[in-house]
Amino acid sequence: MHILDVVSENVCIFAVNMENRSFVTIADHSREKIEYLLAMAREFERKPNRDLLSKHVIATLFFEPSTRTRLSFETAANRLGARVIGFADPKVTSGTKGETLKDTIMMVSNYADVIVMRHYLEGAALYASEIAPVPIINAGDGANQHPSQTLLDLYTIYQTQGTLDNLNIFLVGDLKYGRTVHSLLTAMRHFNPTFHFIAPEELAMPDSYKQYCRDQGIRYVEHQEFDADVIADADILYMTRVQRERFTDLMEYERVKDRYLLKLPMLAKARENMRILHPLPRVNEIEYAIDDDPHAYYFQQARNGLFARQAIICDALGITLEEI
Amino acid sequence: MQNKELLVAAIKNGTVIDHIPASKTFEVVNLLGLTDLKSAITIGCNLHSEKVGSKGIIKVEDKFFTDEEISRLSVVAPNAVLNIITDYTVVEKKPVIMPATLRGIVHCPNPKCICNNEPMQTIFHYNGKNHTFQCHYCNTEVTADTVKVKP
Numbered sequence: 001m002h003i004l005d006v007v008s009e010n011v012c013i014f015a016v017n018m019e020n021r022s023f024v025t026i027a028d029h030s031r032e033k034i035e036y037l038l039a040m041a042r043e044f045e046r047k048p049n050r051d052l053l054s055k056h057v058i059a060t061l062f063f064e065p066s067t068r069t070r071l072s073f074e075t076a077a078n079r080l081g082a083r084v085i086g087f088a089d090p091k092v093t094s095g096t097k098g099e100t101l102k103d104t105i106m107m108v109s110n111y112a113d114v115i116v117m118r119h120y121l122e123g124a125a126l127y128a129s130e131i132a133p134v135p136i137i138n139a140g141d142g143a144n145q146h147p148s149q150t151l152l153d154l155y156t157i158y159q160t161q162g163t164l165d166n167l168n169i170f171l172v173g174d175l176k177y178g179r180t181v182h183s184l185l186t187a188m189r190h191f192n193p194t195f196h197f198i199a200p201e202e203l204a205m206p207d208s209y210k211q212y213c214r215d216q217g218i219r220y221v222e223h224q225e226f227d228a229d230v231i232a233d234a235d236i237l238y239m240t241r242v243q244r245e246r247f248t249d250l251m252e253y254e255r256v257k258d259r260y261l262l263k264l265p266m267l268a269k270a271r272e273n274m275r276i277l278h279p280l281p282r283v284n285e286i287e288y289a290i291d292d293d294p295h296a297y298y299f300q301q302a303r304n305g306l307f308a309r310q311a312i313i314c315d316a317l318g319i320t321l322e323e324i
Numbered sequence: 325m326q327n328k329e330l331l332v333a334a335i336k337n338g339t340v341i342d343h344i345p346a347s348k349t350f351e352v353v354n355l356l357g358l359t360d361l362k363s364a365i366t367i368g369c370n371l372h373s374e375k376v377g378s379k380g381i382i383k384v385e386d387k388f389f390t391d392e393e394i395s396r397l398s399v400v401a402p403n404a405v406l407n408i409i410t411d412y413t414v415v416e417k418k419p420v421i422m423p424a425t426l427r428g429i430v431h432c433p434n435p436k437c438i439c440n441n442e443p444m445q446t447i448f449h450y451n452g453k454n455h456t457f458q459c460h461y462c463n464t465e466v467t468a469d470t471v472k473v474k475p
Contacts, residue, residue: 101442123438123461142436144462208465 021316022129022136026147026183031190034154040311040321041155041304048306052319053082059112060086061104062139063093064120068280068302069139069148073116076309085112102131109134114316135316143179149279150183152308156301157236160275164191168233172198172226173240173260173285175205180279181240185209188218195220198230200256202247226260232269237262237295239278239285264289277301335364338385340407340414341397346370348400349380355396355473356389363387376403396429398422399457399473422450430457431472437462446474 026034044050058077062070070088077084086108087093093104101119105128108115115132117125118139125138125145140146158164169188171181175197185195195213197205197220204222213220223230231237242260247253262276264287275297278286282298290296314324344352349369358365364385373379389397389406397404398420408416428445438461439446447460455468466472 101438102444119438120436121438121441122434122436122463123459126461127438127442127444141438142462 020129020135021318022125022132022138023147023312023316024125024129024136024138025145026150027145027186029187034151034187034190036321037151037308037311037315038155038158040314040324041151041307043321043324044307044310045304048079048310050079050324051081052314052324053077053080053317056082056113056317057111058082058084058313059108059115060084060088060139061093061108061115061117062086062088063090063101063124064118064140065089066118066140069118069146069305072302072305073137073139073148073309073313076306076313077116079306080310080313082313086116101128105132105136114313116313137312137316143177145183146179147183148305148309148312149180150187151312152301152305153180153184153238153277153279154187155308156275156277156297156304159300159304160297161235161273164188166192166194167235168194168196169236169238170196170198170231170234171205171238171240172262173242174203174246175199175240176203177243177246178240181205181238182209184238185218186212189216193218196223196230196234197221198223198226198260200224200242200252200259202249202252202256203242226262226266228266228269231266231274233271234274235271237270237274237276239276239282239298241281241283241285261285261287262290263287264293267293267295270295334366335383335385335409336412338363338383338387338409339389340409341382341384341401342379342405342407343373343376344380344382344401344404345376346378346380349382351400351473352380352382352397352404354475355400356393358382358384361387392429394418394420395423395426396473399426399429399471402455402468422452425449425460426457429473430466431474432459432462432464433466433470433472434459434462434464437464 060070060073074084109132114135116137116139117128119141122142122144125136125141129136138145138147161167175181239262242257244253274295276295278298280298280302346369366383368381370378371381402422404420406418407414426448430446430448432439432446437459448457449460450457456465457471458465
């Protein structure tokens, strides 16, 4: 057989196998798919170092700096034996010369088996996944989606509660702009949660998400107060940062900024199983004294990002739970 | 009634777009690029309509609209009807049907959406239940009242 025939045959096989394995959003994932990815993450927690990707190259394209997410993805790739190429600073890319995202993605697709990308524009990862011949993993696209954060949040909830079903999940702080709380809300729809929204009026959960809850049959309760009594029933207390720049009225910010700080005495009535999560970085919304309290779990949560991202990378490359 | 029939029958071959919301009449002229046509065009606005109260009507001689053009029309005039005229006779009444997906037609109002920053088509999904359009890329929703068609 001629060498080009062999190449052509391989290209055909490649084309046939080319289903889009990109990980762009978690909103459309079924309960089974989420549980499957969590089972993979659990395997990686049991043994993080596995020589599964020694013949693979993973590109990490960070068009917007995000040290935490990039390090987590690159560590995940390295612990799986892959080689990593890419950039952490968009100033070094041809984007500054006017190159389109499409051209950058098509160029890097020639070198890498999977592309992890962070971009400041909303929908950038979805668009990239539609044009790229290799899978795209969304490491955050503007204010839109951050699905790997959601998967690690789900994994952490499962890890701490032993289940994802029938939990009381309290979301605190900026519920208007916080993409992590929105993604968590949509991903939890399979698991019969009861949500409690605790936020100042200016940063309340948007009506579209409350409508989503009603459409999906998700129970929710809204609070403006944040004290020991309100959070006594929580299984998960998910804290987020109230950001000054989100307020049009700075007087309003000054009025509410300290109302959503978690302090140690507020945990007096908390359930034993309750765990405090935070997507990090925190500023002052969780008192440092809480770090040593058994309810605090945000640093372990960040560590789980490694296992969740190992699962995401393997799944994008078509490596199954049985194969890891 | 006599007048109305006369208006519709007055062209030999072409299309009469009827039941346009009166306030959208000139928007329809622009979005269909009718100002660039050389054939005869008659525009009627604020005409009495038993169905919608006040309507616009546009007659275009020797012009039959493509599916893409009808999709553009559907965004601003979803209840419009196209009367196809051949030899002074209405041979077909075509109601405008809103496609489930609109490509390259609707403008995304989100400046941080990828579709406003790359040389690419916009894609919007139409939700008939609440008559809104949702951007495929950034999920921004626009209502029928505020939707803008790309030039």
